[in-house]
Amino acid sequence: xxxxxxxxxxxxxxxxxxxxxxxxxxxxxxxxxxxxxxxxxxxxxxxxxxxxxxxxxxxxxxxxxxxxxxxxxxxxxxxxxxxxxxxxxxxxxxxxxxxxxxxxxxxxxxxxxxxxxxxxxxxxxxxxxxxxxxxxxxxxxxxxxxxxxxxxxxxxxxxxxxxxxxxxxx
Amino acid sequence: xxxxxxxxxxxxxxxxxxxxxxxxxxxxxxxxxxxxxxxxxxxxxxxxxxxxxxxxxxxxxxxxxxxxxxxxxxxxxxxxxxxxxxxxxxxxxxxxxxxxxxxxxxxxxxxxxxxxxxxxxxxxxxxxxxxxxxxxxxxxxxxxxxxxxxxxxxxxxxxxxxxxxxxxxxxxxxxxxxxxxxxxxxxxxxxxxxxxxxxxxxxxxxxxxxxxxxxxxxxxxxxxxxxxxxxxxxxxxxxxxxxxxxxxxxxxxxxxxxxxxxxxxxxxxxxxxxxxxxxxxxxxxxxxxxxxxxxxxxxxxxxxxxxxxxxxxxxxxxxxxxxxxxxxxxxxxxxxxxxxxxxxxxxxxxxxxxxxxxxxxxxxxxxxxxxxxxxxxxxxxxxxxx
Numbered sequence: 443x444x445x446x447x448x449x450x451x452x453x454x455x456x457x458x459x460x461x462x463x464x465x466x467x468x469x470x471x472x473x474x475x476x477x478x479x480x481x482x483x484x485x486x487x488x489x490x491x492x493x494x495x496x497x498x499x500x501x502x503x504x505x506x507x508x509x510x511x512x513x514x515x516x517x518x519x520x521x522x523x524x525x526x527x528x529x530x531x532x533x534x535x536x537x538x539x540x541x542x543x544x545x546x547x548x549x550x551x552x553x554x555x556x557x558x559x560x561x562x563x564x565x566x567x568x569x570x571x572x573x574x575x576x577x578x579x580x581x582x583x584x585x586x587x588x589x590x591x592x593x594x595x596x597x598x599x600x601x602x603x604x605x606x607x608x609x610x611x612x
Numbered sequence: 613x614x615x616x617x618x619x620x621x622x623x624x625x626x627x628x629x630x631x632x633x634x635x636x637x638x639x640x641x642x643x644x645x646x647x648x649x650x651x652x653x654x655x656x657x658x659x660x661x662x663x664x665x666x667x668x669x670x671x672x673x674x675x676x677x678x679x680x681x682x683x684x685x686x687x688x689x690x691x692x693x694x695x696x697x698x699x700x701x702x703x704x705x706x707x708x709x710x711x712x713x714x715x716x717x718x719x720x721x722x723x724x725x726x727x728x729x730x731x732x733x734x735x736x737x738x739x740x741x742x743x744x745x746x747x748x749x750x751x752x753x754x755x756x757x758x759x760x761x762x763x764x765x766x767x768x769x770x771x772x773x774x775x776x777x778x779x780x781x782x783x784x785x786x787x788x789x790x791x792x793x794x795x796x797x798x799x800x801x802x803x804x805x806x807x808x809x810x811x812x813x814x815x816x817x818x819x820x821x822x823x824x825x826x827x828x829x830x831x832x833x834x835x836x837x838x839x840x841x842x843x844x845x846x847x848x849x850x851x852x853x854x855x856x857x858x859x860x861x862x863x864x865x866x867x868x869x870x871x872x873x874x875x876x877x878x879x880x881x882x883x884x885x886x887x888x889x890x891x892x893x894x895x896x897x898x899x900x901x902x903x904x905x906x907x908x909x910x911x912x913x914x915x916x917x918x919x920x921x922x923x924x925x926x927x928x929x930x931x932x933x934x935x936x937x938x939x940x941x942x943x944x945x946x947x948x949x950x951x952x953x954x955x956x957x958x959x960x961x962x963x964x965x966x967x968x969x970x971x972x973x974x975x976x977x978x979x980x981x982x983x984x985x986x987x988x989x990x991x992x993x994x995x996x997x998x
Contacts, residue, residue, distance in 0.1 A: 482998060499914075526878060534875050537868060 447473065448590060449571050450582040450597040451604035455481045458580045461600035462487055470593055471585035476575040494559075498552045505547040509540050571610050579603070583610070615840060617982050619974040627970040634964010641957040650709030651948040652957055653702070655940050656965040658799060661699040662816070662936065663969075666824025667692035668755055669788050672781035673821075680992035681851050685841060687982055688831050690762060692824065693755045694976035695969050700748035710737060713948045716805045728805050735802060743798055747791050754784045762984060769986035792817045800940075803947035807885040809874065815866040822859035822905075823936045825852065826929035831973070833926055840982055843994045846920055850998060853919030856909055856928060864906035888946055897942045904935040937962065 452458040455477070462484065465472060475488060513536050517523075522530045557563060575581040582602075584593060594605050641649030667689035674682045710717035715728070717737055722729040733739075757780045765773035793813030801812045829852050836844050874882045875890075889898045909928050913919040945952070984990060 495915075534872050537872070 445609065446586055447571070447608055447610050448584045448586060448593050448597075449606040449608060450584065450602040451606065452580040452582065452601070453578070453603050454601070455484060455580060457601040458582060459484055459487065461582065461597060461602060464596055464600055465582075465584065465593070468588070468592075468596065470596075471587050473583040473585055474571075475583070476571060476581040478576055478578055478580075494552060494556060497555050498548055501548045501551045502544050505544045506540055509543040509547075510536065513539060569611065571608060572606065615982055616980070617835060617838075617840060617974070617978050619978060623970075623974065627967045627974070630963045630967025631971070632964075632967075633960050634967060637957055637960025637964055641961070645953075645957070646709070647712040648949050648953055649957060649961075650706070650712040651944055652961045653709065654706060654713055654799065654948070655937075655944050656961050657699055657702050657706070658940055658944075659936060659962070660695050660965055660969045661703070662820040662940075663824050663827050664693050664695040664699060665751065665788055665792050666820035666822070667828060668696075668751075668758070669785060669821050670824050670828065671758065672785045672788075675778045675781035676785060678778075678989070680989035681848060681996045683987045683989040683993035684843065684848075684983055684996075685828070685832055686762070686984060686987070687977065687980060688828050688835075689824065690759055691973050691977040692827055692831070693759075695972045696748070696752050696755055698968060698972050700752060703744055703748070704741070707737075707741060710740070713944075714802060714805070715947075716802060731805065735805060740798065743794070747795050750787050750791060754780060754787060758784065763980055765987065766981055766985045771988060773986075774988050789817060792820065800943050803944060804885050806881050809870050809882075811866060811870045811873075815870060818866065819859070819863050819905075819939075822856070822863055823932055825855045825859065826932040828852070829856070829925050829929040830933075833922060835982070845996065847996045847998045849920040849922065849925060850916055851996075853913050853916060853925055856925070856932075857913040857919065860906050860909040860913065864902060864910065867902055867906065885947075889942060893952060894942060894946055897938055901935070901939050901942055904931055905939060 450458075450461060452461065458475070458477075459481070462472065462475075466487075472488070475484065477484075514531065517532075517536075518530045524530075570576070571581050571583050582597075586593070590607075597605050638649065638653075641652065671686060671689040671693070673679075674686060706713070711719070714735075715721060715725075716731070716735040717740075722732050728735065758777060761773045761777045761780065765777075793816070796813045796816035800816065801808065832841065832844070832852075835841060871886065871890075874886055888894055908931060912924060912928060918924055987993075
């Protein structure tokens with residue numbers, strides 16, 4: 443499904459941030475931002491809340507419980523071996539394995555969660571509003587939920603270098 | 613910006629009263645149980661020395677990494693280092709109590725204890741005192757140089773003072789890494805002269821910065837509550853919380869590595885150190901140490917939204933003060949005094965030392981501008997944001 447979108451082109455991230463705030467105030471729906479580098483203020487303004495850390499925490503807790511069960515099963519129930527006269531159930535040597543397994547599983551699951559949520563996969567073709575996007579200019583992709591002339595006026599006012607209108611599939 | 617902190621009358625009186633409590637505790641301690649008092653003197657000396665050295669290491673690290681966020685309050689770690697000369701005098705006074713604290717310093721021990729006799733070329737009283745003097749001469753002279761350049765920068769805007777501070781920071785970090793590790797071995801590890809851990813010096817040296825950051829947080833918010841540092845914002849608090857969080861992981865890692873390897877290897881000389889702590893009567897402190905120093909800060913500061921709250925930072929820092937005390941108590945007391953005693957001598961001595969520490973730090977802090985005037989990274993620090 444492709445709609446017509448208005449795209450503001452900026453060569454300065456501070457101007458872009460100003461335009462972003464102005465458009466947001468006026469209720470324009472901002473679809474996406476393309477740029478050559480990440481800007482922290484912009485990222486915070488565009489997506490203030492990421493739920494990924496909470497998922498990572500849940501994965502971590504689940505892994506610790508699961509890995510402990512696994513270690514207990516292998517070391518105590520299924521294949522108890524006597525090492526140097528130490529009891530079968532011993533917490534200290536478990537800690538290192540719990541620590542490493544938690545990092546491995548949490549890291550992996552977080553990556554897959556991120557890929558799934560953003561619908562990314564290796565080899566996916568990038569959707570670009572313009573072939574030149576991400577070269578040396580910032581591209582601000584907007585919905586046309588307002589009078590296009592108003593949006594264009596606001597973009598011009600905030601110092602947009604160029605304003606494009608394109609049908610893009612999002 | 614130009615403000616200089618002047619400790620109010622009530623703060624001065626409170627610190628003087630604390631010092632008085634300490635003096636009373638010393639007198640009661642020496643009349644009832646001298647050996648216990650000597651061990652406590654060592655503990656409290658190390659407590660505040662750890663903070664001083666850690667704070668100066670934090671200060672040097674800011675110069676080495678060219679960090680701008682902390683430039684605004686860099687006088688605080690510098691002032692925390694002002695306890696060093698006091699600690700030097702008090703540490704040298706321990707000479708009279710060495711046999712009470714260290715088994716190897718008891719006269720005639722080399723004839724009955726073969727291991728200590730073997731170690732005696734290193735572990736003897738004259739060489740021990742020489743080492744202490746060398747450590748303090750190095751630390752105090754470098755701390756003096758760092759302070760001198762920082763104050764000269766106030767009077768004359770010149771980049772050469774920043775470069776000199778940076779240069780001396782590099783020297784200081786090397787000196788403190790090597791000599792504070794050695795000092796930790798001398799002061800703490802030799803209490804149990806048969807025992808050794810190759811990780812020990814490094815662990816004490818690195819975690820000293822942990823507690824120093826906690827004290828920096830406390831002093832910073834104390835001054836902020838009085839109206840100084842109005843530019844202190846969420847980003848500064850965020851960075852301080854991250855410092856504490858990372859160091860809590862470092863603490864947990866090193867603490868556990870030292871334990872695990874000794875536990876696994878099961879060599880009698882080494883497990884003899886952990887036996888009374890792990891299964892004996894010191895068990896409570898053994899479990900309290902990682903809980904307070906690692907588990908609670910780690911879980912609380914994990915979320916930066918929680919960690920950057922002022923109240924959370926202050927309570928975690930206060931908890932770490934208790935944590936450092938427990939950590940030192942567990943390392944010093946079993947080997948030197950040998951029994952769990954917690955009473956007026958312990959509390960009173962700590963209060964006395966804290967009073968002395970407050971007097972030394974606040975006096976130094978009030979002698980110069982609170983915010984460095986011509987620091988090249990000052991503007992960046994004031995407008996710090998993430």
